[in-house]
Amino acid sequence: MKGAExxxxxxxxxxxxxxxxxxxxxxxxxxxxxxxxDVKHYLCRHEQGGAFSAIGYARASGKVxxxxxxxGPGATNLITSLADAMLDSVPVVxxxxxVSQAVMGTDAFQEIDVLGLSLAVTKHSFMVRSVAELAAxxxxxxxxxxxxxxxxxxxxxxxDVQLAEIAYQAEHAKASKAASVHTSLANAGKxxxxxxxxxxxxxxxxxxxxxAGAMSQLQQFLTAxxxxxxxxLKAMGSVAKDNAHYLGMLGMHGTQAANLAVQQCDLxxxxxxxxxxxxxxxxxxxxxxxxxxxxxxxxxxxxKVRFAHVALLGDMKxxxxxxxxxxxxADWLAQCAQLKQQYGWxxxxxxERIYAPLMLKQLSERMPDNSVVCCDVxxxxxxxxxxxxxSSPRNHLSSGGLGTMGFGLPAAIGAKLARPQDxxxxxxxxxxxxxxxxxxxxxxxxxxxxxIVIVDNQRLGMVKQWQQLFFNERYxxxxxxxxxxFVALAAAFAIPGHCITRKDEVESALEAMFTWPGPYxxxxxxxxxxxxxPLVPPGAANEEMITEAKA
Amino acid sequence: xxxxxxxxxxxTPAVVERLLQVTRYRGYELAGLxxxxxxxxxxxxxxxxxxxxxxxxxxxxxxxxxxxxQQLELAGSELAVLSA
Numbered sequence: 001m002k003g004a005e006x007x008x009x010x011x012x013x014x015x016x017x018x019x020x021x022x023x024x025x026x027x028x029x030x031x032x033x034x035x036x037x038d039v040k041h042y043l044c045r046h047e048q049g050g051a052f053s054a055i056g057y058a059r060a061s062g063k064v065x066x067x068x069x070x071x072g073p074g075a076t077n078l079i080t081s082l083a084d085a086m087l088d089s090v091p092v093v094x095x096x097x098x099v100s101q102a103v104m105g106t107d108a109f110q111e112i113d114v115l116g117l118s119l120a121v122t123k124h125s126f127m128v129r130s131v132a133e134l135a136a137x138x139x140x141x142x143x144x145x146x147x148x149x150x151x152x153x154x155x156x157x158x159x160d161v162q163l164a165e166i167a168y169q170a171e172h173a174k175a176s177k178a179a180s181v182h183t184s185l186a187n188a189g190k191x192x193x194x195x196x197x198x199x200x201x202x203x204x205x206x207x208x209x210x211x212a213g214a215m216s217q218l219q220q221f222l223t224a225x226x227x228x229x230x231x232x233l234k235a236m237g238s239v240a241k242d243n244a245h246y247l248g249m250l251g252m253h254g255t256q257a258a259n260l261a262v263q264q265c266d267l268x269x270x271x272x273x274x275x276x277x278x279x280x281x282x283x284x285x286x287x288x289x290x291x292x293x294x295x296x297x298x299x300x301x302x303x304k305v306r307f308a309h310v311a312l313l314g315d316m317k318x319x320x321x322x323x324x325x326x327x328x329x330a331d332w333l334a335q336c337a338q339l340k341q342q343y344g345w346x347x348x349x350x351x352e353r354i355y356a357p358l359m360l361k362q363l364s365e366r367m368p369d370n371s372v373v374c375c376d377v378x379x380x381x382x383x384x385x386x387x388x389x390x391s392s393p394r395n396h397l398s399s400g401g402l403g404t405m406g407f408g409l410p411a412a413i414g415a416k417l418a419r420p421q422d423x424x425x426x427x428x429x430x431x432x433x434x435x436x437x438x439x440x441x442x443x444x445x446x447x448x449x450x451x452i453v454i455v456d457n458q459r460l461g462m463v464k465q466w467q468q469l470f471f472n473e474r475y476x477x478x479x480x481x482x483x484x485x486f487v488a489l490a491a492a493f494a495i496p497g498h499c500i501t502r503k504d505e506v507e508s509a510l511e512a513m514f515t516w517p518g519p520y521x522x523x524x525x526x527x528x529x530x531x532x533x534p535l536v537p538p539g540a541a542n543e544e545m546i547t548e549a550k551a
Numbered sequence: 552x553x554x555x556x557x558x559x560x561x562x563t564p565a566v567v568e569r570l571l572q573v574t575r576y577r578g579y580e581l582a583g584l585x586x587x588x589x590x591x592x593x594x595x596x597x598x599x600x601x602x603x604x605x606x607x608x609x610x611x612x613x614x615x616x617x618x619x620x621q622q623l624e625l626a627g628s629e630l631a632v633l634s635a
Contacts, residue, residue, distance in 0.1 A: 115565055119572045124618040127564060144618060300612035 003131040004029035004162040008037045009170045010138040016066050016076070017318050018042065018057060018417050020050035023109055024070025027097025027425045033115070042417065042446060045438035047074050049410035051081030052436065055090050056414025059397045060372050060424075062213075064145050065092045065414065069100055070549035075119065075156070076310045080381035082152045082403060084123040087401025088234060089211065091150035094122075095139050100160040114156045122198035123151030131164035147179040149298040150211065181297060181348035183314025185322045190310045191269075191293045192325035200332045201227040202287075204250065204279075207234030207400070208272015208296060210393040218271070219243075221320045227328045228265075228336040230258040232273050237390030237548035245333055247340055248360065250534045251279040256343035258503040259534075260286050260316065261336045269323075272316055275306045276401070277355030279540045283542035285298040295319050345387065352502050353527050356380065356455050357387045360427070364388035366510050370395060371423040373414045376432030406435030412450045413442055421516070423451065430456040430483050440493040443519050451513050452495075452521040454486050457528040465531045465545050469551065490521035497521035553582050554607045556614070558597040559622040562588060566619040570599060573617065577610050579603035594621065 001009075007030055011019065019041050022032040031325040034041050044050030047069040054065030065085075069078050075096040085092045095439035098104065099111040118125035124144050126137045134157070141153040195201060211219050219240050222229060227237050239246040247276035248255035250262050262268065273279070280286035283305060294301070294308035295316060303309040312319045314329035358382050367373075373388060375381040375398040390396040397415060399407040412426040432452050443450055445488040460478040469476050497520060500509045506524075513520045560566045567586065574581060583600030601610065607625060615623055 116568065117568055119565065120576065125565070298616070299615055302612075304609065304612075 001166065001168055002029060002033065002162065003134050003164050003166060004033040005164060006131070006134055006137065006168050007162070008033050008039050009168065009278060010135055011039055011066060013170050014142045016064070018068040019068060020044055020053040020414065022047050022050055022070070022074060023069030024074045024097065026071035026099050026159050027068060027074070027162070029159060030068065030157075042413070042442065044410065045441045046436065047077035047321060048081050048406065049436045049439040049442065050282060051092070052084070052407055052415075053239065053414035053439075054092050054094075054441075055081060055085050056397055056411030057418045058090050058092055058414070059411070060394055060415035061418035062394065063418070064142060065090070066095070067092065067094065068095045070097045070110065071114065072112050075451045079121055080116070080402075083152065084402040084404045084407065085152035086121050088399065089150050089207065090152065091145040092152040093145050094152060094154045095253050096154060097162065098127070098156045098158040101158045102108060102160065103253065105349065108327065112407075113308060114154070118154045118250070120154075121152070122154050125156070127156045128158070128207025129250055131161050131166045134161060134166070135168060143179060148181060149208075149356075157493050165341040174198040175326045177424060183318045184312065185319065187310050188319070188322040189351075191312060191323040193321065194267055194291055194293055194310060195225060195327060196325040198327065199329055200264060200266040201225070201327055201329060202262055202268050202290070202293070203227055203229035203264035204262065204268050204270045205229055205231045205235045205238050206271060207232065207393060209238055209316055211236060211391060212272065212297065214316035214320055215392070217317050219318040221324055224324045226333060227269075227327050227329065228261055228333065230254070230262060232276070232279055232400070233385055235273070235393055236385055237393045240485045241389060241391060245334060245336065249385050250253070251276075252281065252543070253386065253532050253534065254385070256534055256545055256547070257336065257339040258386075259536070259545060260339055260343075263273055263464070263541065263543045265290050267291050270296075270308075271320075274301045274304065277516045280306070281536045281542040282539055293323070295323070297515045315428065341472060347353070352504070354501065354503050354506060354524055355511070356383050356524070356526050356530060359455075359524060360384055360387040362506055363425070363427075363510055366514065367425060368423045368514075371425055372397065372419060373411070373424045374408045374412040374415055374424065375399070375531035376426075376428040376435075377403045377405045377431060378429045378531045379457070379465065380427055380429045380432075380455040382462075383455070386535055405432040409436050409452070410439045410442075412452075413439060413448060416448050416450050422457070425451040425453060427453045428478055429461060430454055430486070431460045433486070437489070440490065440495060443495065444493040449518045452490070454521065454523050456483065456486065456523060457526050457530065458483055461528070462532070464528070468531070469535070470548070483524070486521060486523040495519045495521055497523060499523040499525065501525040552604070553600055553602050553627070554566055554610075554625060555627040556599040556601065556611065557624045557626050558599055558614070558616065558620060559568075560595050561619040561621060562593055562595045562598055562619075563619050567597070569617050570597065570614065572603055574599070574610065578605055592603065596627050623634050
């Protein structure tokens, strides 16, 4: 068989039945092999969208997402999405065609140094020089993408390698599995001692917990060691909905209760998180009284930005039971409950215009169980994190580390294909939506019943908010009042839609959206003056939150 | 402060670029680089000298993660070894 056919055989060996991509000259042999393959290819309309769909597929399912692109511009268009996968630790395998080795290095048509470009945005990358090494390289790519802290892996395959003949029998080849994780419990005793002695313990939960498959161990840990908990953006949905001690998201737009409690705690148990600057605010002033237990799979995260008094490396599923010590902190739990009560969200917004936090709360309450919500980036993204509740982090896909506008729509396509039985909703902003709007064509082509909610303030809202607060209201290039008619735009892709402007229209509009069997776009117009609160200003400690009343 | 790192790495086309990219991105300057293929030419012995004010473990822990790095030792400056 040809190298191109081998690629598809190896994908099938890894259980891949869904891939996202866009053809072009240097990857034509693989697309030719696809023509008669059982692997289902979903044509995106821009390689960035295809790779985001692969990310959405991976994040919603826990499987490896696969995307393909041709050489040159096809490959460069993948870069942003690979960076997104890198910073959010998403297992993705990207396959790119490359010009033939005979012309490589001559600035051939659509030739660019993809291996060189990949260095900063992948966990690892390969250039395949011979068809003899193609299968082993692809197996390795899957193993690396899933091993340890997951991440994106790129395999660049020259056209002549795709066309070369090789005798390959899949059944004889052993698909390499993700390497097992070495776990050290040597410090578990120290961690238990700290937990047992803590008067104000706090669990700070990141995306590493669910990615380790340790959701049930987390609930058991929080039950056996009652303590307040907070989550990062990536970990929303990690704590069971009935856990009374959960305080919400922490950080720049976290809840006041979460931030105030973290600032007061005397023990911070960081589980699969990395003290990101959007979480800590002023690092020197973050949780100033706390000793730190840091549990992670990546040794490089220990002591990277915050010293850990006790570190445990390895498999979260083994570590969580091993550090369970029992807590005795009734006063602290009561104090945090009081904070939660005192600083609860308020939805009594005056006037008849739609208040996005309330609308999202209504959406959250109305959406079917196990719905997946895919966000874009900006104010709407923070409102989703604040006002919607999720039963699993796999149900809340948001570009965290890279903060990539244009993520939501293509990620929703991937999520819908990964979980066709579940409702998938994109919540986007009017700015973000336009960044990968071409993927409406993908939704149309495959008749994907994705629900699209555009929260439209006719602004690049988050940048506008910062201009208002920190740049003397100089609104440089953030006015989008000449947005297209989004409902008409959707109609051009045979997607029905509806536009609402008043609070009293929300419930019936949501009802109509969920009742409609196919894709649907709900255009929600809001006041451009609404901002995201609270906000920890740059350089401030997390207790120095600005709220709407203070602004 | 200069730190000398003795690295054994798989001899792949981009391995030196990877080491240098991580070194630069993590905020260290290159102060010296020597490399010699081992007998079978499948691996390289690399001596990487870097300078920087940050603790060197912030670099070594990232270099360790490179898939092509087989072994990495710090020679000639203190290393805060992880106790985990």
